[in-house]
Amino acid sequence: MHKILPLVAAFTLAGFIPTGVSGEFSGNIGLEATSFFEPAIYENQENSYASISANVDYYHDWDNGDQRFETSLFGRFDSDDERTHADIRELYYWRAFNSVELYAGVRQVFWGVTESAHLVDIINQTDLVESIDGEEKLGQPMINTLYETDYGAYELFILPGFRERTFAGEEGRLRASIIVDQDNATYESDKEQSHIDYAFRWSHVIDLVDIGLSYFNGTDRNPVLTPNVDSNGIVALTPHYRQIQQYGLDVQATIEDWAWKMETIAVLPDSDDNYFASVSGFEYTLVGLSGSSTDLGLIVEYQYDQRDADLASLQQNDIVVGTRWVLNNADSTEILLIGSADLDDDSVIMSIEAQHRLTDYWSMSVEARYFGNSSLGDPTYDLRKDSYARIEFNGYF
Amino acid sequence: MNTFNIKNKVLRFSLLAMSLFTAVNTTTAFAETSQQKGLAIVIEADKRDQGFGDSSASMEMILTNRHGEESIRIMRNKTMEQENDGDKSQIVFDNPRDVKGTAFLSYTHREGADDQWLYLPALKRVKRIASSNKSGPFMGSEFAFEDIASQEVSKYSYNYLKNESFDGREHYVIEFDPKDLKSGYSRQEVFFDTEEYRVWKVNYFNRGGELLKTLSISDFNQYLGQYWRADTWSMINHKTSKKTVLNFKNWKFDNDFSDRDFSRNSLSRAR
Numbered sequence: 001m002h003k004i005l006p007l008v009a010a011f012t013l014a015g016f017i018p019t020g021v022s023g024e025f026s027g028n029i030g031l032e033a034t035s036f037f038e039p040a041i042y043e044n045q046e047n048s049y050a051s052i053s054a055n056v057d058y059y060h061d062w063d064n065g066d067q068r069f070e071t072s073l074f075g076r077f078d079s080d081d082e083r084t085h086a087d088i089r090e091l092y093y094w095r096a097f098n099s100v101e102l103y104a105g106v107r108q109v110f111w112g113v114t115e116s117a118h119l120v121d122i123i124n125q126t127d128l129v130e131s132i133d134g135e136e137k138l139g140q141p142m143i144n145t146l147y148e149t150d151y152g153a154y155e156l157f158i159l160p161g162f163r164e165r166t167f168a169g170e171e172g173r174l175r176a177s178i179i180v181d182q183d184n185a186t187y188e189s190d191k192e193q194s195h196i197d198y199a200f201r202w203s204h205v206i207d208l209v210d211i212g213l214s215y216f217n218g219t220d221r222n223p224v225l226t227p228n229v230d231s232n233g234i235v236a237l238t239p240h241y242r243q244i245q246q247y248g249l250d251v252q253a254t255i256e257d258w259a260w261k262m263e264t265i266a267v268l269p270d271s272d273d274n275y276f277a278s279v280s281g282f283e284y285t286l287v288g289l290s291g292s293s294t295d296l297g298l299i300v301e302y303q304y305d306q307r308d309a310d311l312a313s314l315q316q317n318d319i320v321v322g323t324r325w326v327l328n329n330a331d332s333t334e335i336l337l338i339g340s341a342d343l344d345d346d347s348v349i350m351s352i353e354a355q356h357r358l359t360d361y362w363s364m365s366v367e368a369r370y371f372g373n374s375s376l377g378d379p380t381y382d383l384r385k386d387s388y389a390r391i392e393f394n395g396y397f
Numbered sequence: 398m399n400t401f402n403i404k405n406k407v408l409r410f411s412l413l414a415m416s417l418f419t420a421v422n423t424t425t426a427f428a429e430t431s432q433q434k435g436l437a438i439v440i441e442a443d444k445r446d447q448g449f450g451d452s453s454a455s456m457e458m459i460l461t462n463r464h465g466e467e468s469i470r471i472m473r474n475k476t477m478e479q480e481n482d483g484d485k486s487q488i489v490f491d492n493p494r495d496v497k498g499t500a501f502l503s504y505t506h507r508e509g510a511d512d513q514w515l516y517l518p519a520l521k522r523v524k525r526i527a528s529s530n531k532s533g534p535f536m537g538s539e540f541a542f543e544d545i546a547s548q549e550v551s552k553y554s555y556n557y558l559k560n561e562s563f564d565g566r567e568h569y570v571i572e573f574d575p576k577d578l579k580s581g582y583s584r585q586e587v588f589f590d591t592e593e594y595r596v597w598k599v600n601y602f603n604r605g606g607e608l609l610k611t612l613s614i615s616d617f618n619q620y621l622g623q624y625w626r627a628d629t630w631s632m633i634n635h636k637t638s639k640k641t642v643l644n645f646k647n648w649k650f651d652n653d654f655s656d657r658d659f660s661r662n663s664l665s666r667a668r
Contacts, residue, residue, distance in 0.1 A: 026494075026497060026498075028494075059668065061668070068666070094666070096657070108521045109521065110520060110521045110522040110523075112522075113524075113525075135520055137521075146662060148656075148657065148660055148662060153660070153661075153662050203661075203662075205512070205661060208510075210525050210661075252525055254525050254526070254527055254528070256510065256527065256579075257527055257530075258527070259525065259526075259527055285527050285530065287530045287532065287533055287579070288532055288533060288581070293533060293534050295530065295533060328533055328534045328537055329537050330460050330462065330468050330537040330538075331537070332493075332495075332496070332536075332537060357493055357495055359493075360468070360469065360492060360493045360494060361493075361494055363493075363495040394495065396494030396495060396497065397494075
């Protein structure tokens with residue numbers, strides 16, 4: 001229950017915000033059911049899970065729109081205890097000065113351009129129990145300045161307060177064969193979670209090209225997982241968070257129906273070998289497929305990671321091919337179908353994500369993933385029985 | 398979703414000024430061809446809308462399918478005029494609620510493709526999107542992106558067809574031939590009133606040359622003593638019998654917008 005505390009605190013805090021200026025509440029409630037196609041490998045795991053989640057957002061502008069308070073709170077109850085959690089996604093104060101903007105508080109910041117991997121995106125920790133696609137993030141405390149010029153936008157981030165990655169618990173599916181012991185993470189820095197990280201980013205739009213250059217110095221968001229025997233004599237994976245520097249480059253050139261994309265990072269751990277990783281590819285959109293209103297997007301991306309397969313990353317030499325169907329109908333139906341193949345070991349992941357609007361206040365989404373062909377030693381081996389389908393209904397207020 | 402300078406189309410083609418007669422008289426004096434006359438009328442309409450600076454408005458789109466069922470989209474639009482280029486504009490979606498907070502930014506250009514970005518609030522992600530998708534429907538409506546994008550004089554060639562009277566007004570009927578091969582239309586017939594150069598009607602012809610859609614524009618009001626904006630845009634698709642009515646409300650000028658309000662970074666703050 002201790003995880004619910006931040007949520008309560010934030011609600012209390014929100015109550016103190018002055019009223020009477022422009023602002024509004026909004027949010028949604030999600031009802032989710034997940035079903036696994038094959039019986040669980042490990043004890044205590046279930047074959048289906050039910051879950052309810054809520055987002056509550058509030059913002060409030062004053063000073064002619066030059067100041068804002070914004071908050072976004074998230075909570076979930078799930079039949080897997082580790083997936084039951086609450087988080088302050090955002091809770092910040094923003095102010096615009098003449099040419100500089102200041103953000104102070106908890107925020108979510110996304111960097112990058114590619115679809116199948118998000119390499120340069122390092123500010124926020126991944127909320128892995130929410131989704132294994134790495135697109136759900138935990139709020140990150142920060143002080144952030146933004147300075148926009150004719151030669152691009154310059155951003156400085158000071159990041160106090162490290163957030164640990166969330167992992168599925170013993171009762172959860174989509175986990176490694178050995179449980180991650182989330183209560184005993186270790187840190188390279190003596191300051192542990194209080195280490196103050198910082199980051200810098202320059203981004204610019206030059207005609208058809210959107211480009212970003214970034215530098216991060218601090219605690220790696222990706223832990224190294226090492227098997228250890230815990231106090232009860234049970235083998236568990238202990239997350240170890242290293243100190244790193246990361247240089248990132250992201251580029252997208254949008255030329256007619258083509259979007260060419262590339263993200264590359266160079267990671268320099270304080271006490272380990274340097275490595276680089278890259279993902280590059282394109283999305284091509286066939287507009288008005290055979291006379292209809294449907295747009296068909298073709299996505300091809302190649303992922304390379306210099307590290308060995310046994311380290312954290314699932315994507316070390318993979319090709320990803322996908323199609324995105326956008327029906328352009330009144331209900332905004334969209335279907336994204338993605339297949340990813342490991343060129344080294346033939347393992348494949350197939351996924352389908354679809355969204356459809358039911359009414360002005362309800363929408364539904366479907367997600368299914370299939371893990372195939374993995375043999376012992378592949379990064380996806382532990383997920384071999386975890387192919388699943390998930391349906392979610394979202395109600396908005 | 399795509400560009401939204403709705404106001405602009407209205408504006409660019411609508412304006413009042415006493416110079417109307419001067420312009421027409423000047424052009425006719427040279428015994429021009431129908432192409433020259435068409436271009437002159439469009440240039441005059443464009444000229445009358447220059448200098449509005451910036452504007453904002455709220456928008457309600459009512460989609461009606463062939464069974465008469467309605468669905469409603471609610472959006473807000475801001476636009477800022479640029480000195481030597483097309484306008485910058487931003488649209489934020491309020492309804493349906495699942496797309497609430499989604500924001501669309503576009504920089505239209507006189508020459509070449511427009512720049513467009515989409516902000517997806519669930520991922521906190523700003524995505525540059527291909528702007529070649531001109532003929533696709535906007536938000537599932539009967540409006541294509543190109544119908545609501547800022548219209549730049551250089552993007553079509555023109556041909557004056559005739560004068561036509563309806564609703565007690567005299568109109569110039571000008572044929573617009575899109576230069577862009579990605580346009581969904583072979584041509585458009587645009588009806589400007591001869592007094593104020595406002596667009597009251599557009600007939601859209603598909604690539605096969607058949608009449609596809611008709612747009613009727615009405616409820617004009619004048620702002621800053623000069624610029625005309627319409628509150629009601631009604632698009633009927635003759636092939637599908639589907640209809641979309643776009644209502645503008647709360648037109649505001651002199652918002653004192655700056656480039657910061659239209660930057661890529663500002664999209665994530667759009668409300």
